[in-house]
Amino acid sequence: MTTQHRTARRVRAAAAALVTVLAVTTAACQSQSPKPNPAPPGSSGAAKPGVDVKDIQSALAKVSSWTADDWADWAEKNGFKPEDLQAIKAFWDRGRLSGAKGVDIEKPDTKKWPSMADVNFPKAIAAKPQPHPYSADTAVVGKIFIQTPEGEGQCSGTVVSDPAHPGKSNLVWTAAHCAHGGKGKDYFQKMAFVPAYNKSGASSKGKDATLEQVAPLGVWAARGMLVMPQWLQKEGEHGSSASQFDFAVVRVAASDGSKRSLEETVGGSMPIWFGAQPGDIASPSSYGYPAADPFDGEELEHCDSALKPTPFVFDASRPPMLAIGCTMTGGSSGGGWFTKHDGKTVLFSDNSIGNDSWMAGPNLGPDAKRMFDAFVQGKGGQQ
Secondary structure, X not given: XXXXXXXXXXXXXXXXXXXXOOOOOEOOXXXXXXXXXXXXXXXXXXXXXXXXXXXXXXXXXXXXXXXXHHHHHHHHHHOOOOOOHHHHHHHOOHHHHHHOEOOOEEOXXXXXXXXXXXXXXXXXXXXXXXXXXXXXXXXXXXXXXXXEOOEEEEEEEEXXXXXXXXXXXXXXXEOHHHOEOOOOOEEOEEEEEEEOOOOOOOOHHHOOOOHHHHOOXXXXXXXXXXXXXXXXXXXXXXXXXXXXXXXXXXXXXXXXXXXXXXXXXXXXXXXXXXXXXXXXXXXXXXXXXXXXXXXXXXXXXXXXXXXXXXEEOOOOOOOOEEEEEOOOOOOOOOOEEEEEEOOEEEEEEEOOEXXXXXXXXXXXXXXXXXXXXXXXXXXXXXX
């Protein structure tokens, strides 16, 4: 397997405080396999002119000092604009779900990032399939399907807890490259989430299966999503400093019109552990639906490490990447990383970049939490 973002098909806007921001664009998902921070605006109350594209870099340099209002403003102006629910439902028939392809996983370009050659990456850990039928604990993981400029693609995602709606979350965590294409591009279209895909094993080992059999908990359409401003500067097809912000949050709704929440339907959700320190993360596990050889995308696979994750950076001013041994391939992009914290299983990262033997995900630092908080407060998409 070559390593490129773990997204299914090769799948911007800048920010400013209390100012109008640019419109954004979308990323791929089943592939192999962002910048610091905008200063809070003054408290004058009057809206300022929008940020010119030439000013994006200076705006991004201030993200860390954004206030809650600045994040809410970013989310409102730069979140995904929802598409017609019925159009998404009609688009993802069984044929398109099974035909969705992925791109390779991104790996670091050691010529551009020579420090990567000095990283002692962990040894390979073979991915293992989750036994069928999937339990409620693993039903929180599912497949993400997207329409990209290159065609239909697939990623992985996790149902995460919504502090604003305890027990009734409609939120999914995934990789930014599964939601937005990066610099000069847009959010992917017709995103759908299928929790506990192939829960019973109906489509395993090449068997024919109906849509209802592979999606027993329904097909959930994206109604809102958000990525970090830094991700909108992502260029190229190699892991880079943008990968340190390779995460996205998505709000979904049942495509059949049901008012029951995703969490109620699935039977649970994963709390997010923001600010986890690498040395405090014990026995991490990575989950996803790899679809590139030797996998076929029909099985939920996982890599379980007895070692703490290995931290490394492209840009030392940003939260580190975390690496564990793992042989999952494209399609596992965006799948959750789990560990125990305060006695509970929590999500602390997602599949981002890697190669044949290791996988890396972003450390979810303070900026990730601010983005998430702004989103759950109702900005960046439909409630």
